[in-house]
Amino acid sequence: MDINTVNSLPYEDFVDVFGNVVEKCPLITAAVWSRRPFGNLADLEAAISEFIDALPESGKEGILRCHPDLAGRDLRGGTLTRESREEQAGAGLDALDAAEASRVAQLNDAYKRRFGFPFVICARMNDKGRILQQLSQRCLNEAAAERTRGIEEVKKICNLRLKGLVRADPPNKL
Numbered sequence: 624m625d626i627n628t629v630n631s632l633p634y635e636d637f638v639d640v641f642g643n644v645v646e647k648c649p650l651i652t653a654a655v656w657s658r659r660p661f662g663n664l665a666d667l668e669a670a671i672s673e674f675i676d677a678l679p680e681s682g683k684e685g686i687l688r689c690h691p692d693l694a695g696r697d698l699r700g701g702t703l704t705r706e707s708r709e710e711q712a713g714a715g716l717d718a719l720d721a722a723e724a725s726r727v728a729q730l731n732d733a734y735k736r737r738f739g740f741p742f743v744i745c746a747r748m749n750d751k752g753r754i755l756q757q758l759s760q761r762c763l764n765e766a767a768a769e770r771t772r773g774i775e776e777v778k779k780i781c782n783l784r785l786k787g788l789v790r791a792d793p794p795n796k797l
């Protein structure tokens with residue numbers, strides 16, 4: 624779809640298409656719809672980013688809490704969203720051996736106990752080795768730093784999901 628088509632979508636279709644670009648946060652999509660027309664994909668990305676940045680810390684933590692654990696209950700139970708399932712499988716998180724699965728679960732729990740929100744990373748930009756390394760390393764950070772970093776990862780996930788939906792190049796004028 625090109626940006627002209629995006630701009631022409633009625634509200635319901637816009638939310639149907641873009642409602643999960645931020646995992647389980649269709650509110651963000653519903654909010655930025657009124658910012659149309661978007662000049663290009665970067666404008667749409669910027670509108671989402673600006674909405675997120677304007678949230679209070681509690682709102683940012685809420686976005687992080689909407690994310691399923693990596694290699695967690697939702698993956699095991701088959702209740703991941705399509706996007707999340709593809710992302711986690713792409714990083715090999717659906718093929719962990721028992722030791723890896725146990726380590727990820729233990730680190731995810733430790734991370735959540737420490738910060739009160741889950742570890743979030745853009746799975747498509749990492750493989751399982753780096754995700755495990757980041758998970759153990761980021762457990763040691765301060766909460767404010769992890770809230771910021773988690774939101775940065777949310778934006779990376781969002782941008783990749785948007786790129787799968789909207790053609791970045793300007794529509795052909797010819």
Ligand SMILES: NC(=O)NC1=NC(=O)NC1=O
Pocket residue numbers: 646690691692693706707708710711741742743744745746747780
């Ligand atoms: N906790 C997470 O980081 N979840 C996820 N990262 C992704 O890239 N997809 C997810 O579901």
